[in-house]
Each structure stands twice: as structure tokens, then as C-alpha cells.
Amino acid sequence: MKKDLGRINGKTQLIGLFATPIGHSLSPTMHNLAFKKLGLNYAYLAFEVGNEQLQDVVTGMRALNVRGFNVSMPNKMNILPYLDELADSAKFTGAVNTVVNENGTLIGHSTDGMGYVRNLKEHGIDITGKKMTLVGSGGAATPIAIQSALEGLGEISIFARNDAFFERAKENVRMINEDMKGSHCKANIFPLEDKEALRAEIASSDIFANGTGVGMKPLEGLSVIEDTSMLCPDLIVTDVVYNPVKSKLLEQAEEAGCQTINGLGMMLWQGAMAFEYWTGREMPVQYIKEQMFE
Numbered sequence: 513m514k515k516d517l518g519r520i521n522g523k524t525q526l527i528g529l530f531a532t533p534i535g536h537s538l539s540p541t542m543h544n545l546a547f548k549k550l551g552l553n554y555a556y557l558a559f560e561v562g563n564e565q566l567q568d569v570v571t572g573m574r575a576l577n578v579r580g581f582n583v584s585m586p587n588k589m590n591i592l593p594y595l596d597e598l599a600d601s602a603k604f605t606g607a608v609n610t611v612v613n614e615n616g617t618l619i620g621h622s623t624d625g626m627g628y629v630r631n632l633k634e635h636g637i638d639i640t641g642k643k644m645t646l647v648g649s650g651g652a653a654t655p656i657a658i659q660s661a662l663e664g665l666g667e668i669s670i671f672a673r674n675d676a677f678f679e680r681a682k683e684n685v686r687m688i689n690e691d692m693k694g695s696h697c698k699a700n701i702f703p704l705e706d707k708e709a710l711r712a713e714i715a716s717s718d719i720f721a722n723g724t725g726v727g728m729k730p731l732e733g734l735s736v737i738e739d740t741s742m743l744c745p746d747l748i749v750t751d752v753v754y755n756p757v758k759s760k761l762l763e764q765a766e767e768a769g770c771q772t773i774n775g776l777g778m779m780l781w782q783g784a785m786a787f788e789y790w791t792g793r794e795m796p797v798q799y800i801k802e803q804m805f806e
Contacts, residue, residue: 531584588651625659627782649681653723661697727759745769
């Protein structure tokens with residue numbers, strides 16, 4: 513019998529991704545490349561799953577005894593009630609993007625914030641003492657805010673829509689200002705509808721971050737910045753969106769002379785941390801960069 517009859521067999525361990533929309537995701541390619549490179553008997557598959565199906569899907573994953581899964585927009589907060597335990601990273605952020613099955617116990621982790629900060633470091637950016645203006649208070653923005661504060665950010669101004677998301681943002685601000693021992697970050701909150709406040713906060717910031725899905729399919733061509741005169745050349749502009757690689761926001765920022773950073777690096781580094789949780793091995797990050805991004 514031939515030795516190589518394909519990687520998938522009766523012992524293959526399944527990792528899933530639950531999100532919608534899902535077709536743009538690079539995570540299956542990234543993880544499967546890493547599994548193959550290291551000779552690990554795992555397979556990573558993406559599934560179109562929204563909030564309505566989430567509970568049933570988690571129940572199914574538990575019954576199938578899968579090794580773990582990722583969750584992305586719009587499921588990062590709604591998945592919390594269906595898990596058994598939360599790691600400290602997820603308790604702080606109130607959001608989960610990585611789930612590990614430890615002998616039948618589903619444990620939620622948050623690697624997004626760590627991935628975001630690591631990506632900034634890879635671009636030579638030290639956030640210590642800096643000021644950030646962040647748009648968003650959902651499952652991607654919240655970990656960015658919390659982790660940045662933990663890692664030395666001096667001040668953060670969070671802008672959120674004046675609806676249920678605003679209440680989440682208020683809680684994030686309260687947590688940073690009152691609960692996070694060892695953090696000296698000052699947090700502020702504003703409604704996203706207050707454009708003059710947005711202009712003023714960006715003007716005094718070192719970093720502007722989009723932590724929403726605006727600019728990602730099917731919202732490509734849209735931007736959280738309507739008036740590009742808010743952007744100045746000494747501003748660093750980051751976006752969690754990585755497909756398209758250059759979002760409308762980053763196009764605007766480039767035209768304004770800003771340094772821009774898309775969401776590819778954040779996706780890579782948060783994925784590397786999840787990979788290690790599932791497999792106990794370090795992801796071959798340099799190999800993945802060469803294969804996918806260079």
C-alpha cells in the first residue's frame with residue numbers, strides 16, 4: 513500500500529471556524545499549511561455559522577469531541593453561555609475567539625488582543641504611554657482595548673454606536689479605569705455619532721484603530737472615517753480588516769500620508785497562539801508568512 517494516501521484518516525483531529533460571512537477567511541489555509549509543515553494530523557475547516565445556529569453547532573462540536581475551534585464575527589460574545597470555562601484573557605474581554613476541548617471541557621480563550629499588540633510590535637511600534645482612538649466595542653475591538661491597556665497604553669478613547677454597543681463600551685471603559693490593577697491607562701468613551709469629538713480625539717492620538725467589520729466584505733468600500741481631513745501624516749492607522757488587504761480606511765490613510773497596518777498580522781499572530789493551544793506546538797510563523805503574505 514502506498515504510504516501517502518492523503519493526510520485525513522481515522523485519527524485526524526478536527527478544528528473548526530464558525531463565522532459569517534466566511535468565504536473570505538484565510539484561517540483554513542494558514543492552519544492547514546502549518547499542520548502539514550509540522551506533520552500534525554489535524555484538519556481545519558470553516559463553517560458558515562451565525563448567532564442563530566451557534567448553540568446547536570457548539571453542542572454538535574462537543575458531541576463529536578473535536579479538539580477545538582475558532583469563532584469570529586458575529587459570534588465572539590454570543591458564544592460565552594455555551595462554554596464550560598473561560599481563560600483569564602476571555603474573562604477580561606468578555607469575548608472568545610478560540611475554544612479548546614480539554615477532555616470534554618470547552619474552554620474559551622481570547623487571542624485577538626495579544627495578536628493585535630504583537631502585530632504592532634512586529635511593525636516597530638511600542639504602545640507604551642501612547643494614546644489610541646478606537647472605533648468599536650464588539651468582539652474584536654474589546655480585546656484590542658483591554659490588551660493594549662494591559663501592555664502599557666497611556667490613554668484610549670473608545671467610540672461606539674449609541675445603542676446596545678455603547679453600554680458594552682461603557683463597561684470596557686469602567687474596567688480599564690477601575691478593575692485592571694497594574695494598568696495606568698486612562699479610558700474615555702464617546703458616541704460614534706459625535707464627529708467633532710472624533711476629530712478632536714484623533715488629533716491628539718498616536719494610533720487610530722478600526723475594531724469593526726466596516727470595510728470587510730460585504731461592507732467593502734465603506735469606512736468608519738467619513739471626513740478624511742481628520743487623518744494627519746503622523747498618525748498610525750490600523751484596521752482589523754484583512755480582506756480586502758487594503759480597506760477603504762487604509763486607502764484614505766495612505767492618501768493622508770499615515771503609516772497603515774492591515775489586519776493580516778493580527779490574524780497571523782492570534783492564529784499562532786490558538787495553534788499552540790490546540791497542538792502544543794509553535795506555529796511555523798515565518799513559513800506561513802513566506803507562503804501566504806510575501
